[in-house]
Structures are given as structure tokens and as C-alpha cells.
């Protein structure tokens with residue numbers, strides 16, 4: 123049966139990649155959460171989607187140029203939720219360790235490569251004893267290979283471009299799973315993966331008809347901004 127992952131937390135109704143969005147996701151009974159990871163100037167693992175803080179906060183600048191202290195001064199730029207702050211990974215893992223959630227940590231290292239990020243995140247996950255409850259993913263396929271060398275946790279190769287053959291991608295990176303944009307996945311490619319024992323999780327499935335179609339096709343993971351809706355559709359099918 124498909125498992126539901128809340129994309130950037132319960133991000134349809136709450137500000138993405140915030141503790142509030144993760145906590146609201148957990149309340150929906152979903153299987154897991156997905157989050158995005160960058161690195162601050164002073165080496166902290168920072169939970170935010172973009173390379174800069176410009177879109178989601180009241181600040182300006184690259185995450186890599188700001189310290190944890192400077193990042194923590196910023197407020198999330200979304201109506202009604204201005205008290206929310208950018209979390210560092212410790213905060214999410216400390217809370218998640220007390221839940222049953224699976225945590226999909228997407229390393230955002232395809233545009234800016236953060237030296238040492240793979241080792242740092244693997245070490246941090248180990249500090250919280252969450253090795254069996256994380257799935258790493260990244261669009262950077264060199265980083266997928268590196269992750270496979272430094273962790274025994276599941277590692278997924280992400281892609282969003284047409285023409286990529288997931289079987290070849292798994293073979294070349296040694297990834298355990300495929301995470302892909304649903305627009306570039308076909309039922310035939312998914313069957314190939316299933317026949318080869320490769321879990322496929324698709325993002326970002328928000329429309330009922332699309333969620334339903336992929337659940338019927340036996341998708342391993344529904345990555346959605348609306349975990350409540352996906353859980354409801356899933357239950358109706360059980």
C-alpha cells in the first residue's frame with residue numbers, strides 16, 4: 123500500500139519547512155514528512171527550500187552566507203504565521219524522534235554544493251538514532267553515490283527531467299529508490315522499477331485524480347502538500 127509523505131510538511135495550509143507544518147502533518151496520520159536541507163555559514167544544517175531566504179522570510183541573502191544566529195532572527199513571510207522561524211535540522215529530528223514518522227531529508231546540493239554536508243547530516247541523524255527512519259534524497263547524483271558510501275539508510279535519486287531511465291539511474295548511482303516528478307513518470311517505467319524491486323515515490327501529487335491514479339498503480343510513496351487529502355483517498359481505497 124502507498125505511503126503518504128507531507129511535502130515540506132503540511133505545506134498547503136501552513137508555511138513550508140517549518141515546525142508548525144511538520145507538526146500539523148503528523149496530526150494527519152501520514153507516514154512521513156519531506157524536508158529540504160541547506161547549510162549555514164557556520165556549518166549548521168538548515169531546513170529551508172531555496173538557496174536564499176528571500177522568498178520565504180523577511181530577510182535577504184544566501185543561506186550559505188548567513189550564520190545560525192542571523193537566520194534565527196528572520197521571520198517566515200506568510201500571513202498569519204509570522205512567528206514561525208527557519209528550523210535547524212536538530213529541532214526537527216529532536217521532535218521527530220518522539221513520533222513514528224519517516225523523515226525524507228532532501229539535500230539541496232544540486233545548485234550550490236555544500237562540502238561535507240553528506241557526512242554532517244548522516245552524523246546528525248545518528249545522534250538521534252534515526253538511521254532506520256530516514257530516507258535521503260537529492261537531485262545531485264554524485265551526492266547520491268557519496269551518500270551510499272557514508273550511510274546504510276535508504277538513499278533515493280531524484281529527477282524531474284523527461285528521458286531519464288530510472289533503472290539506469292539506479293544502476294549508475296546505486297540508489298535504493300527513485301523519487302521523481304509525477305509529470306515525467308509513466309506507468310510503464312514504474313512497472314519496470316517495481317519488477318526490479320525499486321520503490322518509486324512521486325512528487326508533488328496534490329490533485330485527487332492524480333493521487334488516486336498513482337495509488338491504483340501501486341506507487342510506494344505519495345509526496346504531497348496535502349497529506350490530509352492523500353490519507354483520505356488512501357483510506358477510501360482500503
Ligand code: G3P
Nearest residue numbers: 156158228259301325345
Ligand atoms: O523531494 C521531492 C520534491 O520535494 C523535490 O522538489 O523543489 O519541491 O524540493 P522540490
Ligand code: CA
Nearest residue numbers: 156157158228
Ligand atoms: Ca524537496
